[in-house]
Amino acid sequence: MSDFVTIFEMGPRDGLQNEKEFVPTARKIELVDRLSNCGFRKIEVTSFVSPKWVPQMADAQEVMEGIYRHPAISYAALTPNVKGFTAARKASADEVAIFGSASEGFSKKNINCSIAESIERFRPLLEKAREDDIPVRGYVSCVTDCPYDGPTPPEKVAEVARLLLDLGCYEISLGDTVGTGTPETVAAMLDAVLEAVPATRLAGHYHDTKGRALENIAVSLEKGLRTFDSAVGGLGGCPYAPGAKGNVATEAVLGLMADKGFETGIDREALGEVAAFAKSLRSVDA
Ligand code: HMG
Numbered sequence: 001m002s003d004f005v006t007i008f009e010m011g012p013r014d015g016l017q018n019e020k021e022f023v024p025t026a027r028k029i030e031l032v033d034r035l036s037n038c039g040f041r042k043i044e045v046t047s048f049v050s051p052k053w054v055p056q057m058a059d060a061q062e063v064m065e066g067i068y069r070h071p072a073i074s075y076a077a078l079t080p081n082v083k084g085f086t087a088a089r090k091a092s093a094d095e096v097a098i099f100g101s102a103s104e105g106f107s108k109k110n111i112n113c114s115i116a117e118s119i120e121r122f123r124p125l126l127e128k129a130r131e132d133d134i135p136v137r138g139y140v141s142c143v144t145d146c147p148y149d150g151p152t153p154p155e156k157v158a159e160v161a162r163l164l165l166d167l168g169c170y171e172i173s174l175g176d177t178v179g180t181g182t183p184e185t186v187a188a189m190l191d192a193v194l195e196a197v198p199a200t201r202l203a204g205h206y207h208d209t210k211g212r213a214l215e216n217i218a219v220s221l222e223k224g225l226r227t228f229d230s231a232v233g234g235l236g237g238c239p240y241a242p243g244a245k246g247n248v249a250t251e252a253v254l255g256l257m258a259d260k261g262f263e264t265g266i267d268r269e270a271l272g273e274v275a276a277f278a279k280s281l282r283s284v285d286a
C-alpha cells in the first residue's frame with residue numbers, strides 16, 4: 001500500500017466560510033498564495049454558493065481570479081448547482097466539488113432540498129463538467145452524526161457515496177460535519193462504505209469538535225484511505241451545523257503522518273508560518 005498521503009487543504013473555504021466578520025478579499029487571496037508555497041497539490045479556495053446563504057464566500061470570483069496559480073496545484077471550489085459551476089468555470093477553477101448529505105435534516109438545512117433532489121440537481125452539473133473535462137469531487141456530510149437527525153446509519157453513507165461516485169465524481173470525501181465521530185463510529189461507517197466504494201476513491205474530512213479527528217484519521221489510514229482534508233490553523237466550522245468546530249488542523253495531521261512514516265510533500269516549517277497568519281484572520285468570538 002502507498003506510503004504517500006494527499007492532504008487537501010480546506011482553510012480558505014471550510015476554514016473561513018463560518019467567520020462572522022467578512023475577511024477582506026485581499027487577505028483571502030494572501031492565505032491561498034501563502035499556502036501555494038507549502039507543497040500542497042490540492043487547495044479548496046472558495047465556494048460559488050448563494051451569498052445569502054454564506055455571505056463570507058460572496059467574493060468567490062474575485063478570490064479565484066486573484067490568486068497566484070502554482071502549476072502543480074489544483075485549485076478547487078464548491079459548486080452546489082449549475083449556476084455555481086458556470087461561475088466557477090468562468091473564474092477558472094481547476095476542479096469543483098458537489099456536496100450532498102447522508103442525512104435528510106442536514107441536506108434540507110444546508111442546500112434546501114432532499115437527498116434525492118440533490119442528486120437530480122447534481123446530475124446536469126456533472127454532465128457539464130464531463131463536457132468541459134473538469135474533475136468533480138463529491139462530499140457526503142454527516143457520515144456519523146447529524147445535528148438534526150441524530151446518528152447516521154452507515155448503510156446510508158454507503159448508498160449516497162456510491163450514488164455520487166456513479167454520477168461521475170472522481171473521489172468521495174466523507175464529512176464528519178459536526179466533529180462528534182469516534183474511532184468506533186468512523187470504523188463502522190468505513191466498513192459499510194468500503195463495501196460500495198474502494199478506499200482509493202475515498203477521503204476523510206473530519207472536523208475536530210471533540211478533539212478526536214486525529215484518531216479518526218488513524219483508523220481511516222488502517223482501512224486504507226490515503227487522502228485527508230484539513231484546514232491550516234484548524235480554522236472553521238459549518239454555518240448549517242451549529243456548534244461544529246473547524247477541520248482538523250493541517251499542522252496536526254502532518255505531525256501524525258510524520259509519526260506514522262507517511263510522506264505528504266508538505267513543508268511543515270513553511271506551513272507553521274501560514275498557520276499563524278491563518279489564525280490572525282479569525283474574528284475574536286468566532
Ligand atoms: P435555494 O434558495 O433553494 O436556491 O438555495 P434557488 O435556486 O431557489 O436560488 C435562490 C437564490 O440564490 C437566487 O437568487 C439564486 O440566483 C441564488 P435571488 O433570485 O433570490 O436573488 N443562487 C446562487 N447564487 C450564487 N451562486 C449559486 C447560486 N445558486 C442559487 N451557486 C442553494 C439552494 C444550494 C443555492 C443554497 O442552499 C446554498 O447556496 N447553500 C450553500 C450552503 C453552504 O455553502 N454550506 C457550507 C458548505 S457545505 C460544508 O461546509 C460541508 C463540507 O465541508 C463537508 C462536511 O464537513 O461535511 C463540504
Ligand code: MG
Nearest residue numbers: 014175177238
Ligand atoms: Mg466541512
